Amino acid sequence: MKCHPMRLIRTVVGFSFALGLVGCDYWPPALQAEIEQLRAEIQTLTMETTQLQAQVADLSKIKQELQGQVDELSRINREKTGMITSLQNQLDATRTRALKAMAPKASPHKKPAKSTVKASVRPASKTAPKAVGIR
DSSP states (O other): OOHHHHHHHHHHHHHHHHHHHHOOOOOOHHHHHHHHHHHHHHHHHHHHHHHHHHHHHHHHHHHHHHHHHHHHHHHHHHHHHHHHHHHHHHHHHHHHHHHHHHHHHHHHHHHHHHHHHHHHHHHHHHHHHHHHHHO
């Protein structure tokens, strides 16, 4: 009889060992449902990741195109600023030349005008101080 329980233990251990090597195909239904849910979530996340990577690639291309446009507009802006500065310098030089050209002609015209204005102002100024002094 002592042999019989040992034999039973050996059989159980051997069967357990064999079952462990072969593997068990039985999964409880709750565990199978959870595994299927996780697989579906992984598939969904993989699709979303792929879509997001495509969007990132598209946005990177758009960013590069816009950066190229910004660089081009900056270059054009510098050119236009240089042109404006050059035109302003030319305008200032032209104004200076015009003022220099007009300066000698303007002084003879102003002197006779001043003498006629002074003659007309003198009689009025002589009467004005007397009126103020009398008060």
